[in-house]
Amino acid sequence: MQSVLEPSAAAAGPSWRERLAQAVPFLVLAPSLAATLIYVFVFTGWTLYISLSNSSLLPTYKFIGLKPYADLWANTRWNIAYHNLFIFSAFYVVGAMAVGLLLAIVIDQRVRGEAIWRTIFLYPLAVSFVVTGTVWSWLYTPDTGIQLFVRSLGWSNFTFALTTDRNLALYAIVITGIWQSSGFAMALFLAGLRSVDQDIIKAAQIDGAGVFRIYARVILPTIAPIFLAVMVVLLQFAIKTFDLAIALTNGGPGIATTFPAIYVYDLMFQRGQIAQGAAAAIMILAALAVVLVPYSLWLVWRKRREGKNG
C-alpha cells in the first residue's frame, strides 16, 4: 500500500485494474476523512475568523482584529462565567475523584453483589445532563424537595436552599455534577486497582504493612496515570458544562451560575453578538488546549520512554 499516491515507476507496472484495487482503501476513507478534517480545521478556522470580525446579528467577514476579545474580557458576565468555571472545575473534579476513589476502594474489598453496586453507581452516566439537572432542580427547590423532606422528619429549622441563593447555586451544580460523574471515576479507578500486580501487594503484606499503608504507598502510586486520565476527562466535562447548568439553574439566580458555554450560546443565538460569541467559543477551545496539549505530550513522552526501556 506504500505507493497508492505515486505513479508506478516500473514500465510494466500493475494494470489499471490492480492500481484501482490498491487505491480502494484510500478512496473509501477519503469522504469521511475530508468531512472530519473540515469539521476540525475548517470549522475552527471559520469560527476564529468570525471572532476577529465585526459580525453582530449575522456573520460578516469584515476583519476588525482583536476587538471582540477585548469586549469579551471587559464584560462582567463573561468574567463571572470564567470565574465560575474555575471554582466549579476545582470542586467538581476533586469531589468526583474523591468519591470515585472511595467507592472503587470499597468495592475492591471483595464485596458481595459487586455487579449490583457498580450498576447503581454508574447509572447516572447513562442519563442525560438535562434529565439529571431537571430532577435535581426539583430536589433543591426548598418547598418541595430535600428541605421540605427533612423538615417533615421533625427538624423544622433545616434549610437547604442552594439554588435560590446566588452565592451557593454554583455548589448545587457541583454536587449534582459529582453525583453524575463519580461513577465514571469509580469505574476507571476500579479497573486500575484490578490491574495492580498482586505479588507486589502480597510482598507488602508480608512486610507487615496495613491496608491503608498498602493503598497509600503501593497501590495508588502505581495507578497514578489513571488519576491523571480521570482528571483530564473530568476537566473536559467541566469546561464543556452547558446542559447541566441550563437544566439545573438556567444560569441563575440572576447570572450567578453562568458558564462560558452558556455565554457563547446566549451571545450567538439570543443577543446577536456573534463575533463576541465566537471569541468566547475560541476561549473555550483554548481552555481545552491548556488541559489537553500538555497531557497528550506527556502521553507521547511516556510511550517513547517505555519504548526505549523495552
Next chain:
Amino acid sequence: MADIALTRALDPEAAIAGRRYFRSRTIIYGLLTIFAIVYLLPLVVVILNSFRQLPEIAQNGLIAWPRSFSFKAWVDAWSTYCVGGTCAGMQGNFFNSLKLAIPATIISTAIGAINGYILSKWKFRGSEILFGCMMLGVFMPGQVALMPWAYILGTLHLTNSTYGLILIHCVQGISFTTLFCRNFYVNIPDDLIKAARIDGAGFWRIFRKIILPLSPPILIVTVIWQFTGIWNEFLYAVIFTSGREQPITAALVALSTNGTNVRVYDVMSAAVLIGALPPLLVYLLGGKYFVRGLTQGAIK
C-alpha cells in the same frame, strides 16, 4: 476464609481478627448502602412521583411515600400535555429522538468500522498522521462548530429538521467510532489479513469474511456509546430545532421552563422518565459494553 476461621475458633488472636473483620465488613456495606441511597434517590423519587397525583405531591412534597396511584401522568406526558401551544405530549419528541439517534448511530458506526479497518490494516504513507488529525475531532467543543453548522444547515435547508441533526452527529461521531474500531482492529493479527490476501481476497472480502465476524464486541461498544450520546445531546438539539421538531432533551427543558403557573410534577416526572428510559435500558442491557466504551473513550 470461612473454614480457616472455623479451625482456629479457639484461638484468641483469631477471635480478635474475626471481630475486626466483622467491623470492617459493617463499615464497607454501610458505606455502600449510604451511597446507593444517595445515587438511587433521584430515580426513585421520579418514578414514584410519576404515579402520584398532583394534589398529593403539592401537599406532601416530592420526597414522600405515595398515597395515591394513577397512570394519568404517563398518559398526559405521552400524548396530551401542552407545550408551547401544541397538545400532543412528548411522543412526537420521543420519536424525533429515535429518528435521529438510530440512523445517526448506524451510519457513524458503519463509517467508523470501515475507517478503523483501513487505518489499522491498510495503512498508507501518512495514514498515522491523518488518524491523529481525525482524533482531534474527539476533543472539539461543540461551541466552536456552532456558526459553521448554522451556515451549512441553512445552505442545505436542513435547519429545524431531524436530518440536519443526523448530519451533525454523523460527522462528529466519525472521530469516536473510528478511534474505537481502529484500536480494536489493531489487535487482530496481520497474518490473518496477509494469508487472506495471498488467497486472493480483496479489500471488501477481507472486511466481510475476517474483520466483521470478529467485530461484534467493538460494534456493540460503539453503538451503545453513539446511541446514548446522541440521544442525550442537548446543545445542537436546542439550537437547531424548535417546537415539534425538537428531540426529547430539548423538549424536556422547554417543558420545565414552560411553567407559567404551578409546576406539574406528576406529568414532568413521567416526561423525564420517557426521556431517560431508552439510554437507561441500553445501559442495563449492555452494561458491560457501556463501561468498556467509557474506559476506552476516556483513556485513549
